[in-house]
Amino acid sequence: MSATQHVASTLQNAVIIKHYTLAFLTRDQNGCNEVLLGMKKRGFGAGKWNGFGGKVEPSDPTVADAAAREMTEEANITVHGSDMQDKGTLVFTFTGKPEVMHVHVYQVTKYSGIPTETEEMRPQWYQYSAIPYSSMWSDDKYWLPSLLEGHKIIGQFDFDSDEAKIHHYVLDTIEH
């Protein structure tokens, strides 16, 4: 079974699906590719670098709009939902928990504003060669390099109950 089929089957059979967004701002800085990461200051994932995102709310017109809203809330950046480039799907499951996290992943290259610290996140630009994977979610090192190379990704990571250890994963990268 391919990763794509595996993910489809998990989502079809899930009892509870929670939708999240995760967006990566990228730029060319004097010929060097950089990605904006945020240090999560509170709540789930505090102390880790990650892209920007959060729960999709019922009031969000679309998932891409939810991703744009989170960029504003977490980094003071303005992005139009239509400028969110769909980079794929990540599914996270947790041993003994009925809910499945469905994370909608985006890349952003068109935005306005200067990233600034908020109550939730401290943003910082990183060269692609210096991404701090050891201080990120343990799954990120498997799929973020492919995303930054221009691929779409689809994957599922099965974690233990507290999201500390991956006990199984599947991942496909899709040519752009």
Ligand SMILES: Nc1ncnc2c1[nH]c(=O)n2[C@H]1C[C@H](O)[C@@H](COP(=O)(O)OP(=O)(O)OP(=O)(O)O)O1
């Ligand atoms: N394992 C893993 N890898 C990569 N990214 C993530 C995970 N687990 C995660 O939760 N995430 C991402 C998905 C989301 O972008 C955030 C979590 O969102 P969260 O902060 O819980 O949602 P908010 O709506 O912002 O919550 P409040 O703090 O405002 O209540 O991390």
